[in-house]
Amino acid sequence: MNQVNIAEVNQYAAVISLVEPTDDIVAAFKERNIPLYIVGIKPNQTYPNYAITDDYSGGYKVSEYFAKKKYKKAAYVTNSPSETSFRREQGFIDAVSTNCNKTYKSYSFEEYGDSYEKIVDSIEKENIDFIFCFSDYLGFIIRTLLHRKYHNYDCVIIGFDNISDYIKVFEPLSSVASDIHQISKDVVDHIILSVNKKNIKKLRKTYPVSLNIKK
Secondary structure (H helix, E strand, O other), rough: OOHHHHHHHHHOOOOEEEEOOOHHHHHHHHHOOOOEEEEOOOOOOOOOOOEEEEHHHHHHHHHHHHHOOOEEEEEEEEOOOOOOOOHHHHHHHHHHHHHHHOOHHHHHHHHHOOOOHHHHHHHHHOOOOOOEOHHHHHHHHHHHHHHHOOOOOOOOEEEEOHHHHOOOOOOOOOEEEOOOEEEEEEEHHHHHHHHOOOOOOEEEEEOOOEEEOOO
């Protein structure tokens, strides 16, 4: 709520959030007539604008890749309780059940007590050879721990957001990609129109994704 007050005092034209707001926060922005933009998460409330990637399709594409390749046992790993994570996993699950009879397992922090170590140990014990991670950041962590603890462990890891194409300090990771520049441009353009008091509809857009496999 302190951030809401700061936005009001400084007369911000709009607020962009990458995290899911609670109902009271959304209500506070609405009461103060401050436009709120949620990027990456589809809000439950009607007030915010949003721009999201097609997370269900992303999970589905990853699972289709898993189905047609030689991999035998997959895992979805998440450290987020968000609806975004649910959509990504659901797309993956639906494609597994539709396209193949291969084994699938889910790992979440709710089950493993915020422990990357326990998840990595279970992956090795279960002989999982295909890992789909909620985000690239999580994928980098899992890959680093697997290489550190089990040097010759052979598996493929696919993340989400394709950040190694934008931030060159990371070793490339296969990932679900979207046009981040277009998303950013659309949000900013919409804010500018709102500031100029144009009569425009809310921004509520879902952007297509593609699977970017790194060799």
